[in-house]
Amino acid sequence: MKLIFSNDWLKKRISTDPDIACDAGLSLGAESDIRALCNITTQDSNLAKIAEEKIIPLRVALGHLVHQLRRKESLSIEELAKRSKVSEDEIRKVEHDPHYSARPRFIFQLSEYFKVPLSVLAQISGATNEIDRTLYNEAIKYAAHSDDISSLSTEEREMLDAFITLLSERSRDKR
Amino acid sequence: MKQLIGNIELFNRETKEFEPASVYQELDTKNHEDFERLWKPMLTRHSAGDVSPTISVNAKAPDSHWLWVDKSQVAANSLQYETFAVECGGITQGLMLVDVTKFARLDAHRGREMVYVELLASAPWNRNGFMPNPVYKGVGQVLVATAISLSTDLGFNGRIGLHALTSSESWYRDAIGFTDCGYDENKKMSYFEMSEMQAASFLAV
Numbered sequence: 001m002k003l004i005f006s007n008d009w010l011k012k013r014i015s016t017d018p019d020i021a022c023d024a025g026l027s028l029g030a031e032s033d034i035r036a037l038c039n040i041t042t043q044d045s046n047l048a049k050i051a052e053e054k055i056i057p058l059r060v061a062l063g064h065l066v067h068q069l070r071r072k073e074s075l076s077i078e079e080l081a082k083r084s085k086v087s088e089d090e091i092r093k094v095e096h097d098p099h100y101s102a103r104p105r106f107i108f109q110l111s112e113y114f115k116v117p118l119s120v121l122a123q124i125s126g127a128t129n130e131i132d133r134t135l136y137n138e139a140i141k142y143a144a145h146s147d148d149i150s151s152l153s154t155e156e157r158e159m160l161d162a163f164i165t166l167l168s169e170r171s172r173d174k175r
Numbered sequence: 176m177k178q179l180i181g182n183i184e185l186f187n188r189e190t191k192e193f194e195p196a197s198v199y200q201e202l203d204t205k206n207h208e209d210f211e212r213l214w215k216p217m218l219t220r221h222s223a224g225d226v227s228p229t230i231s232v233n234a235k236a237p238d239s240h241w242l243w244v245d246k247s248q249v250a251a252n253s254l255q256y257e258t259f260a261v262e263c264g265g266i267t268q269g270l271m272l273v274d275v276t277k278f279a280r281l282d283a284h285r286g287r288e289m290v291y292v293e294l295l296a297s298a299p300w301n302r303n304g305f306m307p308n309p310v311y312k313g314v315g316q317v318l319v320a321t322a323i324s325l326s327t328d329l330g331f332n333g334r335i336g337l338h339a340l341t342s343s344e345s346w347y348r349d350a351i352g353f354t355d356c357g358y359d360e361n362k363k364m365s366y367f368e369m370s371e372m373q374a375a376s377f378l379a380v
Contacts, residue, residue, distance in 0.1 A: 001328040003181035003198060005320045005378055011193060013320075014186045014313035018350050019303050021342040022315025024367075025272070025294040085288065087330060104254035105275045105288075105329055111254075122254055 055126035058136065059098040061143035062124045067095045068160045069114050071152055084113035101126065116164065117171030135170045138163065177203040177260075180321075185263045186312040194311075196263035198321055202270070206260045209267035217299035256293070257325060261317050269314035271295045273322055279334050281354060281368045289334035289368070290326040295319070304342065319351055323374045333374025338364035352377050 070080045070091075077095075081088040086109045093100040102125045111118040123131040124139050142163045152160065178200045184193040199206075255276050261269035277291035297314040299305045323333045339347045344365055347353040353367035369377070 001180060001200065001325055003183075003321060004324045004327055007183050009378070010183050010313065010316060010320070011186075013316045014193075017312060017316055018346065019309070019312070020346040020350065021302060021304060021340065022318075022346050023296050023302075023343050024292055024337040024339045024347070025296075103329065104257075108254040108276060118254060 054136070056098045057140050057143060058124050058126050058131070059094075059100070059102075061139035062102065062121075062126075063095045063098060064143050065116075065124070065160075065163070066091065066110065068152060068156065069116075070095075072157065072160060080113075084109045086110065116167055120167045120171050132170055135167075138166050177201045183317060185261070185268065185314065185317070188310060188312055189308065194263055196261060196268065196311075196317075198317060199260045199262065200257065202258045202260050206262075206267045206270070210270075213266065213300075214298055217305060259318065259321050261314050263311060266298070268298050268301060268311050269296065269318050271318045271321065273325065275325070275329060277336065279336065279368060279370075280356060280366070281370055283370050283372075284334055287334060288329070288331050289336055290322050290329070290331060292318075292322055292335060292337035295322075295337065315346065316351075320378065323369070323378065326374070332371040333378075334369065334371055335374065336366065336368040338362045338366050340364065 070077070073080075075083070077088050077091045080086075081091055086106050090103065090106050094102050094106065104122075107121050107125050108118060110116070111121045120132075120135060123135055142159065145159060179197055180200050181198040183196050183198060185196045186192075187194050255274055257273050257275060259269075259271040259273075260267050271292060272294040274291040274293055275288075277289060279285060279287045279289045295315065295318050298311075301309050301311045301314055303309050319335075322335045326333050326335050337347070337353075338359060341364075344355070344367075347367045348355045351369075352373050353369050354373065356366045356368055358364075359366045
C-alpha cells in the first residue's frame, strides 16, 4: 500500500497539533504481546520458501478453486461479491489473472464465506513467504486437472471436494 | 514481511527541527526489541507510580491485557489484521494494530467496511503525561493518516474507527475530527468513527 499524504501536509498538521495524548485501543501489556505482533517465523522442516516463479501456478490453483467453489453454489460473480463482501473486479482478477496478487482482506472474506481454512488459502494465494510442500504439490495437481466449463462435472465435483478435504487436513496438521 | 511504505518527518521538540522518519507495514524483531528494551521499562515505571489516566485506566479493565495478548498473537499469522510502525532516529516511535474486517456504525455508512484501529500508541518518551519534556511530535497524526491510507487502499474510502483512551478523547474529537459516537459499555471506552467526508477533510487541511 501507499501513504496518501505528503510530508508537507504532515508538517503542517504537526505544527498545529495540540500536545494531547493520542493513544487508542487496547493498552500495551506483556512483552509477549508485542513479540506476537512481530513477524517472527518458526522453523518447520516441511515449509519451503516460495520462489517467485512458483507463485504463478499457485495463483492458477487459487483461481480455479474460487471459480469452482462459486460454480458449485451456482453463484454469479455479482452474487458471490455481495454475499462475501468483496469486489466483483477482484473475483474476476483472481479467477482469470495469475499475475494478480489477491489482497489479504479478499482471502480472509472468502475463507470465511466458503469455510476454507484461512492459513492454507493464504499459502495458495502466494501471500505467505513459505508454503507447506505437500500443499504446494497438491495445489499444482489440482490446477492441472481443472477445466473451465460452465457447470461442474461429477468428476470435477469429486476433485474439488477432495481438494477442500486436503486443505482442511493440512490446516489441522499445522496446529 | 516488513515493508517501508513511506518516508516522512517528525518534529523533535528538543532541537525544534523536523527529523527524517519512516513508516513500515508489519513489525519485526527490531520493533519487538525496541518495545522490550525501551518502551516497556518506562511504561512499567510509570504504572508503578501512576497518576496518569493514559495507560492505567485501560490496564485496570479486567480483561484488557488478555484481549491484547489474544489479538496480537492472532495478528502475526492473520490476514484480518495489519500492523504498522513509525521509526525515527533508529528507534520505534509509534505502533499501530488494525482490524480490516469490522463494519461502520455511523448512520452515513452503517454496515460498510472500515479499518478499525485496535491499538495506536506513541512511545512513552513522546507523551506529555510521561515526560516533562516529550521528544517527538506527530506520531499520532502519522498513524491516523496511515490508517486512512489503508482504508482507501482497501476500497473503504477512508472510513476508520477506534476506541480512545480517556485522555485522548479530545484529541480525536477536536484535533483530528472524528465523530464521538459515545461511551461503549462493552469496551469501557468511548467509540469514535471517521466518515469518508471527515477523512477527506482531514487529509485536505
